Amino acid sequence: MARSMNDKSRLLSEEVLTKYRIELLVKGTVVIDPQILFTQDDLAKIDQLQAQIPEEQVREGDAGDLHSVFVKRVRVDPPGRAPSNVSGTASRQLMGLLESRDRSFALKKIFGASTDYVVRRCQMHRMPPGCFVGIHLDAASDPDFDYSVIVQLARDFDGGEFVVYPTKYEQHVFRPPFGAVLVTTCKVRHEVKPVSRGERRSLVFFCSKRGGANRRIIESSTAGL
Numbered sequence: 001m002a003r004s005m006n007d008k009s010r011l012l013s014e015e016v017l018t019k020y021r022i023e024l025l026v027k028g029t030v031v032i033d034p035q036i037l038f039t040q041d042d043l044a045k046i047d048q049l050q051a052q053i054p055e056e057q058v059r060e061g062d063a064g065d066l067h068s069v070f071v072k073r074v075r076v077d078p079p080g081r082a083p084s085n086v087s088g089t090a091s092r093q094l095m096g097l098l099e100s101r102d103r104s105f106a107l108k109k110i111f112g113a114s115t116d117y118v119v120r121r122c123q124m125h126r127m128p129p130g131c132f133v134g135i136h137l138d139a140a141s142d143p144d145f146d147y148s149v150i151v152q153l154a155r156d157f158d159g160g161e162f163v164v165y166p167t168k169y170e171q172h173v174f175r176p177p178f179g180a181v182l183v184t185t186c187k188v189r190h191e192v193k194p195v196s197r198g199e200r201r202s203l204v205f206f207c208s209k210r211g212g213a214n215r216r217i218i219e220s221s222t223a224g225l
């Protein structure tokens with residue numbers, strides 16, 4: 001479906017964005033309904049661009065944590081260095097889509113921020129049966145990560161739930177539908193449960209108030225992919 005005036009006004013509706021901002025503030029995680037941040041056209045474009053990006057299998061995270069996931073890197077954020085795009089034109093186009101004015105505005109509202117956010121890292125995940133992402137803390141990859149934004153790109157799979165652990169005794173299980181966007185604080189541990197059927201696919205980007213070099217100190221104990 002092409003973006004209509006109606007879609008655009010939904011993207012910019014203060015009322016809708018405020019509802020999500022409050023939920024994120026109170027719970028640390030919120031699911032943005034399909035069609036709010038990404039239209040069907042946007043998702044089709046993402047699908048087309050991802051086909052041009054090489055894929056690698058990742059079994060170990062930044063700090064020895066365990067995963068099994070196929071990753072396409074779009075923007076990387078290595079310790080001691082400033083974020084940079086990889087994978088050429090497709091990455092540039094993908095980042096242009098993610099960082100469009102409307103979307104940056106909407107995300108800034110959802111984050112409840114007064115200053116602009118930068119995308120420090122961006123990658124795509126493909127998880128056929130057996131794949132999982134072990135428990136980790138995104139901020140362990142970069143202490144300046146504030147929010148991770150996860151766009152759901154698949155419809156037909158079982159398992160692959162996103163589980164957040166706000167405390168030792170609490171867990172929240174999310175299974176957002178195709179086109180929905182999960183936003184979560186990078187200061188809370190989480191995992192993706194093993195996929196049991198079909199293929200789970202997602203686009204993940206990490207937002208921060210801070211640009212410049214990644215201030216991570218290598219000895220941290222649990223980090224992302």
Ligand SMILES: O=C(O)CCC(=O)C(=O)O
Pocket residue numbers: 125133138148150162190191192202204224225
């Ligand atoms: O693919 C996902 O749903 C997100 C996985 C994750 O937690 C991460 O990349 O840090």
Ligand SMILES: [Fe+2]
Pocket residue numbers: 136137138148190224
């Ligand atoms: Fe994560």
